[in-house]
Amino acid sequence: MATTAGTLDAATDQLNGGPGRTRRLLRLGRQRPLGAVGAVVIFILLVTAIFGQDITVGGSTIVPGFSPYPAAETDVVNKLAPPSWDHIAGTDSLGRDMFSRIIYGARTAMIIGLAATSIGIAIGTLIGTVSAYIGGVGDMVVQRISDAFQALPPLVLMMVLVTMMSPGIGTVVFVIVIFLVPGTQRVIRGTVLSLKEYTYIEAARTIGASSTRIVLRHILPNIVAPIMVLATVTIGGTILAEAALSFLALGANSAENPTWGFILFEATQRGQLTRWPWLALTPGVAITLIVLAFNIFGDAIRDVLDPRLRGTEAGA
Numbered sequence: 001m002a003t004t005a006g007t008l009d010a011a012t013d014q015l016n017g018g019p020g021r022t023r024r025l026l027r028l029g030r031q032r033p034l035g036a037v038g039a040v041v042i043f044i045l046l047v048t049a050i051f052g053q054d055i056t057v058g059g060s061t062i063v064p065g066f067s068p069y070p071a072a073e074t075d076v077v078n079k080l081a082p083p084s085w086d087h088i089a090g091t092d093s094l095g096r097d098m099f100s101r102i103i104y105g106a107r108t109a110m111i112i113g114l115a116a117t118s119i120g121i122a123i124g125t126l127i128g129t130v131s132a133y134i135g136g137v138g139d140m141v142v143q144r145i146s147d148a149f150q151a152l153p154p155l156v157l158m159m160v161l162v163t164m165m166s167p168g169i170g171t172v173v174f175v176i177v178i179f180l181v182p183g184t185q186r187v188i189r190g191t192v193l194s195l196k197e198y199t200y201i202e203a204a205r206t207i208g209a210s211s212t213r214i215v216l217r218h219i220l221p222n223i224v225a226p227i228m229v230l231a232t233v234t235i236g237g238t239i240l241a242e243a244a245l246s247f248l249a250l251g252a253n254s255a256e257n258p259t260w261g262f263i264l265f266e267a268t269q270r271g272q273l274t275r276w277p278w279l280a281l282t283p284g285v286a287i288t289l290i291v292l293a294f295n296i297f298g299d300a301i302r303d304v305l306d307p308r309l310r311g312t313e314a315g316a
Helices: 002-015 021-031 033-051 098-134 136-151 154-164 169-196 199-206 211-247 260-267 269-275 278-305
Strands: 055-057 060-063
Touching (some): 021 033, 098 136, 098 169, 098 211, 098 260, 098 278, 136 169, 154 211, 199 211, 211 260, 260 278, 269 278
Antiparallel strands (some): 055 060
């Protein structure tokens, strides 16, 4: 009976052009439960970043946010209040609701994480692909420059650059991108070097295909999987780097849009960390969960996209 039911499901899938999207997602969730948990956490973060605070256009609110309080709203009477029904994560030294401040910080974290990762990987992919395909002296120069950048202490140099420039979202994205490009281009370069030796690339050269056509039509489509995995894992590291800069009061923090790192920095002032631990636990847990979610989701994506790592059932 079970065999018959399985046969009927397979026949239905064939008639419908393959298994449904929902069924494939559920099967992937069963095969990679940690990856599914990471995806759920990331989805919650995205919803929080978009709809947690008001969406305004031209100074007018078009979509009200679900945050219980404005991030900058103070209540001195209830300052340093422990977690309760009115304040789920307690309040800080100015009476500001900690849970609302975490919600407001999610948007800044996602903007910087997505922007820096997208720009850094795009530039790194371009440099790594061109460097690997051209080879020779040009490739050697690019790799030595990359080695020089990777030899520098990233946090120290980011601190120097942010100090020299005006702090803000654009500045933080710029300094993070500088350190994303060398590592990204090295990963992409290694992948392109292996692809260059494949028979179909040699065949394309033999029939007179131009270098541009070979790169665009044959190489780039085959490095999409490594790029996706790299992007997923890199976002977590980018959010962590932004939190580190904000903890040092060099990030994109503002009264209306506090960053998680700066909230953690405020919690360490004047002995608050030991007397009111929820001030540090709330942003610390948020940063840890998001970085962990992106890492385990990136591992799941890698296992699915890399046939050398996924099992027979996952590849079916």
